[in-house]
Amino acid sequence: MQKKETQKYWNPILETLPPKKIKELQFKKFKxxxxxxxxxxxxxxxxxxxxxxxxxxxKRWEDIYKVPIVQKEDYRKAQAKEPWPYGDTLCVPxxxxxxxxxxxxxxxxPVYQPDTWQDWEWWSEMWAYILWAQGxxxxxxxxxxxxxxxxxxxxxxxxxxxxxxxxxxxxGILNTEERLLKIKELKASAIMASPSYVIKMAETxxxxxxxxxxxxxxxxxLCAGEPGASVPSTKxxxxxxxxxxxxxNVMATEVGGWAYECTxxxxxxxxxxxxxxxxxxxxxxxxxxxxxxxxxxxIITAFDRYAQPCIRFDTKDISMWGKxxxxxxxxxxxKGGVHGRVDHITxxxxxxxxxxSVEEVVRNTPELADEYFLEVKEExxxxxxxxxxxxxxxxxxxxxxxxxxxxxxxRLKTNLNFRIEFLEYGTLPRPEVKIQRFIDLRTNKxxx
Ligand SMILES: [Zn+2]
Numbered sequence: 001m002q003k004k005e006t007q008k009y010w011n012p013i014l015e016t017l018p019p020k021k022i023k024e025l026q027f028k029k030f031k032x033x034x035x036x037x038x039x040x041x042x043x044x045x046x047x048x049x050x051x052x053x054x055x056x057x058x059k060r061w062e063d064i065y066k067v068p069i070v071q072k073e074d075y076r077k078a079q080a081k082e083p084w085p086y087g088d089t090l091c092v093p094x095x096x097x098x099x100x101x102x103x104x105x106x107x108x109x110p111v112y113q114p115d116t117w118q119d120w121e122w123w124s125e126m127w128a129y130i131l132w133a134q135g136x137x138x139x140x141x142x143x144x145x146x147x148x149x150x151x152x153x154x155x156x157x158x159x160x161x162x163x164x165x166x167x168x169x170x171x172g173i174l175n176t177e178e179r180l181l182k183i184k185e186l187k188a189s190a191i192m193a194s195p196s197y198v199i200k201m202a203e204t205x206x207x208x209x210x211x212x213x214x215x216x217x218x219x220x221x222l223c224a225g226e227p228g229a230s231v232p233s234t235k236x237x238x239x240x241x242x243x244x245x246x247x248x249n250v251m252a253t254e255v256g257g258w259a260y261e262c263t264x265x266x267x268x269x270x271x272x273x274x275x276x277x278x279x280x281x282x283x284x285x286x287x288x289x290x291x292x293x294x295x296x297x298x299i300i301t302a303f304d305r306y307a308q309p310c311i312r313f314d315t316k317d318i319s320m321w322g323k324x325x326x327x328x329x330x331x332x333x334x335k336g337g338v339h340g341r342v343d344h345i346t347x348x349x350x351x352x353x354x355x356x357s358v359e360e361v362v363r364n365t366p367e368l369a370d371e372y373f374l375e376v377k378e379e380x381x382x383x384x385x386x387x388x389x390x391x392x393x394x395x396x397x398x399x400x401x402x403x404x405x406x407x408x409x410x411r412l413k414t415n416l417n418f419r420i421e422f423l424e425y426g427t428l429p430r431p432e433v434k435i436q437r438f439i440d441l442r443t444n445k446x447x448x
Contacts, residue, residue: 003132003165005139008328010132014274015329022273022330023061029303030277031058034067037309042088043078044070044311064277065288069299069312072103075111075254085112089308092116097307101152103253106434113152113253114307120159122304123152123256126275127160130260133270133329134247135220136190138165143188145179145197146432147172152253153224157192166190176204180216189219195228195238195246199370200430202241214243224249226434227356229261230269230337233364248337250317254310256302259334266325268333277301278334279312280321283342292321293335297342316342318354346440348376349383351415355438358387361409367395367402371428377441387418390425 009015017025035055037044048054051068058064081087083094090097092114099115115123136142142161148154148170161168169186171179180201183191191198198221202213221244223229229238229248238246248269251257258276259269271278280289280296289296298317302310322335340356347353355374362372369390376385387410391402403420410418429435 005137007132010129011274015129015331017274017330019330019332025274026277026303027061027064030064030301031055033301033303033305033309033311034058036306037091037311040091041309042081043074044309046088047074064279064312067312069286069314070310071314072107072111072254075308076109079112086114086308090114091309092307100150101155101253102150104151104433106436111254115305116307119305119307122275123156124159124163126272127156127257128163129272129275130249130257131160131164131166131222133260133262133327134222135245135263136161136164136166136222140166140190140219141169141186141188142166142190142192143169143171143179143183143186144192145171145174145176145201146193153251154192156251156257157222157224161192176201177208180205180209180211183216183218184211187217189217190221191218192222192224194225194431194433195223195234196226196431196434198223198238198242198246199228199234200432202238203370203430213241216242218242218244220244221246222249223247224251224257227338227340228359231356231359231363232267233360233362237363237370250338252300252315254308254313255300255315256305256310258300258302259337261337262325262327262329264325264327266322266327266333268322268325268335269337270325270329270331270333273331275303277303278332280319283318290321292323295320295339298334298338318342318345344438346376346445348385348416353385353414353416357413358410359437361406361413362387362389365402365406365409367392367397368406369425369428371430372437373428374438375441376439378443383442385416385418386421388421388423388428390423390428393425 038055047068075089078088096116097114098117099120101113102110144154146154158168205211205213228234229246235246247261249260259271261269279299283297295318298315298319300313318339319334322333325333340354345354362368369392373388399422
């Protein structure tokens, strides 16, 4: 059935279910996927048998916490077996797999991701919620500037855009300048990209094309792949440069597109709770966190994915629950989106440090260019935290004053002193996809 263009929600029933009803639905779906995985996946059967857990132990909500958590490493080990390349993770005959993807491999050996055609339709349906909530409609011409590859995001965004009825322009083969010219030529109305690339495109537009990005008249930008669109100062920079709304989303290859910002921009992301169970647990104890504004680690279950199920998957991402959104969706809000990763949080001079907190300060300093790089190392017995930044070419402030102001803001935000180094404008890499902006060169890596 054709959706009405004026309809507020992609699924008016599911997106506005009362929380009690959502929980009932989630428990039913959780039980179903656990039973499926236990019956069909050697990986999950082994994991559950080793822990003495059986699917019939799931009698009430609290029993969910008895289900063993699965790690990316478990997938890697299970995939070393037959049938290649999915091994013991595969729950369907190999011939039923129609889609191959893999994780980007930034944290080690990639995880291979099989999907059946049913799983793949689930991907586009789940992404359709995201696009609809961000105002994507039939009238949109969506430009996707990345080369489609073995990774998931562009493919999922492409098929979901088609499902919603948008016209899609795959701009992968072009370079950044050519992509901008294509956006201009075709009068594209929307872009999907990583925050790093949205920033790079704006810079290229001004530098190479001598054009203000706002002249391209883009009406919305969907960001994913990095937390940038939920970092207030990064979001503000992108929205001002392009004179448009920028919306954040989170997805993972093993999980799905599980959380999205809506046009109300509530300072956080809705969890798609009819498709996913998102739990926050204490980083040290693993105890569930239901209260608002307490940071915890995100554990996710995808209810409807069958070829390679994802049940209580440890994402290692951090977030916190926030207040309900005014848009009318009852799906809970993760305040501030994803706040970084557990394995990136370290101790420097005894102080807990999240590298992402520096991004907020750098991008909130108008005299600085967009990119930065952080390094921590030992100099004798001392630990030194170095921030490398670039001054914008068109600002007149003297470097010493800027350095002083920046050091003060960083101290306020992190309780740490930084050594600030200014590099020549244009020196730091301008990436297309996520890159590591923090390197820990200490021999003990903060474990003291
Ligand atoms: Zn909302």
